Each structure stands twice: as C-alpha cells, then as structure tokens.
Amino acid sequence: MGKKYIVGIDGGSQSTKIVVFDLEGNIIAEGRENLRPMHLDDGGVVEHPGDDLWDSLCIAAKKAMGQFGIRKNDIIGIGLGSIRCCRVLLKKDGSLAQPVISWMDKRTATPYTRDNPEVQYVTSTNGYLTHRLTGEFKDNIGNHFGQWPVDYETWDWSTDEKVLEQFNLSRDMLFDVVKPGDILGHITEEASQKTGFPVGLPLVATTSDKAVEGLGAGLIHDYSAFVSLGTYISSMVTGKDMPKDSTNYWGIMSSIPEKYAYEGYGIRRGMWTVSWFKDLLGEKISIRGNYQDISEEEYLNEQAQNVPAGSDGLMTVLDWLANPWEPYKRGMMIGFNAHHDYRYMYRSILEGITYTMKNNVTNMTNELGKEIKEVIVTGGGSNSDLLMQIFADVFNLPVKRNVVNGSASVGAAINTAVGLGVYKSYEEAVDKMVKVKDVFTPKADNVAIYRRLNEEVYQQIATHIDPVLMKSYEILHPEN
Numbered sequence: 001m002g003k004k005y006i007v008g009i010d011g012g013s014q015s016t017k018i019v020v021f022d023l024e025g026n027i028i029a030e031g032r033e034n035l036r037p038m039h040l041d042d043g044g045v046v047e048h049p050g051d052d053l054w055d056s057l058c059i060a061a062k063k064a065m066g067q068f069g070i071r072k073n074d075i076i077g078i079g080l081g082s083i084r085c086c087r088v089l090l091k092k093d094g095s096l097a098q099p100v101i102s103w104m105d106k107r108t109a110t111p112y113t114r115d116n117p118e119v120q121y122v123t124s125t126n127g128y129l130t131h132r133l134t135g136e137f138k139d140n141i142g143n144h145f146g147q148w149p150v151d152y153e154t155w156d157w158s159t160d161e162k163v164l165e166q167f168n169l170s171r172d173m174l175f176d177v178v179k180p181g182d183i184l185g186h187i188t189e190e191a192s193q194k195t196g197f198p199v200g201l202p203l204v205a206t207t208s209d210k211a212v213e214g215l216g217a218g219l220i221h222d223y224s225a226f227v228s229l230g231t232y233i234s235s236m237v238t239g240k241d242m243p244k245d246s247t248n249y250w251g252i253m254s255s256i257p258e259k260y261a262y263e264g265y266g267i268r269r270g271m272w273t274v275s276w277f278k279d280l281l282g283e284k285i286s287i288r289g290n291y292q293d294i295s296e297e298e299y300l301n302e303q304a305q306n307v308p309a310g311s312d313g314l315m316t317v318l319d320w321l322a323n324p325w326e327p328y329k330r331g332m333m334i335g336f337n338a339h340h341d342y343r344y345m346y347r348s349i350l351e352g353i354t355y356t357m358k359n360n361v362t363n364m365t366n367e368l369g370k371e372i373k374e375v376i377v378t379g380g381g382s383n384s385d386l387l388m389q390i391f392a393d394v395f396n397l398p399v400k401r402n403v404v405n406g407s408a409s410v411g412a413a414i415n416t417a418v419g420l421g422v423y424k425s426y427e428e429a430v431d432k433m434v435k436v437k438d439v440f441t442p443k444a445d446n447v448a449i450y451r452r453l454n455e456e457v458y459q460q461i462a463t464h465i466d467p468v469l470m471k472s473y474e475i476l477h478p479e480n
Helices: 052-074 125-134 161-166 189-195 209-217 270-281 283-291 296-304 342-368 385-395 407-419 426-433 444-476
Strands: 005-011 015-022 027-034 039-041 045-048 075-081 088-090 121-123 138-140 176-178 183-186 202-205 224-228 233-239 249-253 260-267 315-317 332-334 374-378 399-402 436-440
Touching: 005 052, 005 125, 005 209, 005 407, 015 052, 015 407, 027 052, 052 075, 052 125, 052 189, 075 125, 075 209, 075 407, 088 125, 121 125, 125 138, 125 183, 125 189, 125 202, 138 183, 202 407, 209 224, 209 233, 209 249, 209 260, 209 374, 209 407, 224 342, 233 342, 249 342, 260 342, 270 283, 270 296, 270 342, 283 296, 296 342, 296 385, 315 342, 315 444, 332 444, 342 385, 342 444, 374 385, 385 399, 385 436, 385 444, 407 426
Parallel strands: 005 075, 075 202, 138 176, 224 374, 374 399
Antiparallel strands: 005 015, 015 027, 039 045, 088 121, 183 202, 224 233, 233 260, 249 260, 315 332, 399 436
C-alpha cells in the first residue's frame, strides 16, 4: 500500500486553512484564504458577509489541492473543524437564509428569535459546511454549547420538550448529530468541483474549534494546560466529567468521544489586539520590517526584546471586546511615562495577555484542585519567541511549542485517523502525529518580577478602575 494522507480543515474567525498531512503528522501541502472584514451594525450585530465561510474554504482547498498535486487518490479522509458559537440560519434547501452570525454578535448569547419566516434550520458553522460538502443535514454535537439544547451525558440533543422550548428550537430545526471521529458524509461531485477534494472522500466530525485545537496540541494528560493564541485566546485542561456548578471554568465536549475539556475564561479579541496595534503603527513598522526583510510581527518582537520585563510599569488590560454581562469594560494601557514608545507598548500587550491567561488558568486549576506541570501554547502568536518566553516566566513552568502551531488542523486529522481506524486510540494518534519543536524554561529573575507585578499590581487594576468605567458607561449609555 502506498503512502496515505489526511486533510484537516481549520475554519477560523480570520481565515480558513486547509492542510494535507501524512499519517505521521507532517505537513505535505496547505492553503489559506483570509475572510473578509466582518459586517458590523448597531446593537452588537457582527456577521460574516455573503457566503464567506464557504467561499474561503473553496479557495483555500483549491490552493492546498493544487500544491498537493496528482496524489489526490491517496487521501483517505477529511476532518472538518470550524468556528464555534456562531449561529447559521438556513432555508429548507440548506442555503443561507441570512449571513452567518459571528460568535462576537450579541444575539448568540441569547436564545434564537424566530423573526425570519424563511428559516427552517438553525445550525453551527460545521453543520453548514458539512451540508455544502456532503449534501447531508448533519453536524458534530461537540460544536454546540451555550444556546443549544444539548444533553451532555448522551452527547445528543435533549429530548426534554421544556429544554427545547427554553432555547426556542424544535427538533425539526436541528440537524442530526454525530460524535467526534464519526463520518458526517462524503464529498459530492458539486463540492469536488468547487474545492478540488476527490469525490466520495469521507468527511469526519471533530468538535468545537478550541477542543479540536487542544487535541491537535497534544492535550491528553491531566498535568498539562493548553493556551490557544487566536482571535479569542482560550485556556483548557482535561477532565472526566461534565461540571455542574463551576465558577472559574466550564465544561465542553472534548474531541475525544465521551471525554470532556475544562475551559477557563479567555480574552475576546486577544491576538486581534496585536493586529490592531500593528495597524495603528502603520507604514512606519512595515517599512522597517521590509528593510530588514522580516515581517512586521518579527520586527516588533525583535524591538521589544530590548525592553525589560515589566515594561517599566506600563500595563495593558485586554478588554477590547467586553463580555455581554459587563458592557462597561474597556481596553486600556496604564502607567505611561515619557520614554514609553511602541516597543514598550507592544511588550506590555504581550505581558497583559500572559498575566490574564495565567490568572485565568490559576483560578480554574485551583477550583479543580489540579496542579499543572507544563503549558502547551499554540496559534499564530506562538511564533513569537518573546511571547513564549514571557509565558514561561509568568507561569513559572516549561512552555511547549509544537512543530505545527496551527493545531486545529492537526486535531481534525487526528480525529480522522482514529475514526477511520488508522490508529487504535487517540493516545497512539497523538504520539504519532504531534511533535514538540521547542520548550521554553523560566528565567528566575523575570519570574520574580512578573510574580510581584501580577499579584500586587495587575490583579488589582479592575478593582480600582471598574467603578470609573461603570460611571463612564452610565453617562454615555443612559438608555441601558
């Protein structure tokens, strides 16, 4: 038998990535297509314009398949992962009744409102993309939590009519669901023409994007914590049961069937803030980066290396997108001095990200009574050696970075490999397909500085500033 391959689909908030792996987890080909800017409107409306998720998938797939070449018949399956917590409203024929509602839209935090008579189905991004790829009205159950009538014990829809009424959804409005590793359907002739995927390939379910990212990062041990540096920065540890009364974390379905992941509070528009800052600096940074033949991010990281730990008192609070239950929150930089320039500002953003995630992980693990011994960091931000070292220093733990840092596509490939019987267990698949690239260890001097700054200063900022922000919000939004 010749060499075989698996495709992992990673649909994110900013781009769609298609990666072809061999069975050892090595990248053979890949394609990426950025999403268009979100449509924003009054009242917290945030939507993906047009049919952007599907269009970007098709373009990225064509790029990957074109790079992969004539070996398409050696692909054995495709794992599908896409953005969680969105809401997709479909007509009876499976076409969009309106643009896809982003997870950042306020409507996704409340039950569905039946205000569009054309809507027959309410599903997730995975459900919609499954239908476009296979023609099936199926979805993975793991991409549904929050405003969905899920039975977390049976890994199926709830059969309790009161629960369905609570979410304003009837059973006929929901797709049939499967578990991670199960086959959703097979690539149709029409989908093949648009994507370049071979006709008839099995499409395999994963789970929510962050859980599949955790699997792809190698999060299978009780002593590991996982941080995903994306538009939404999340933290996660593994668990055996679905929690009921947790305060500092919540349970979600893992990408391993019948197992759970515990997720701590994250940062909305997390790495987006880095992009925001880069764009704010404009051509100045682009020109300097181009002069050195490096990217803007590499240039900023290089310059911020020369800033001492703690950014000489400049601190950044990462509330660029407030949670619906605390709308008064705002992002801020506090502690400016005359010599603070873009280098200090950039490093303070990285430190603010790390302080926040350290505190969120600590709150979660303390409540769980769990001690972690290592942190696995993935996502585009993990390309920064500076940020990885800051994580090691603030957490005072070894921090791992994998060879493939966009681990959602790896997780999708692992689900496919186990689901199709290539590997007998998820442990075996992770051992074969996840490879560690670097381990960053704490620097004692920085550890001491960061601990005091975090515990004695950063953790106190909200206590003192929130009342001021609340008053400002009341003045500017008297109607609320």
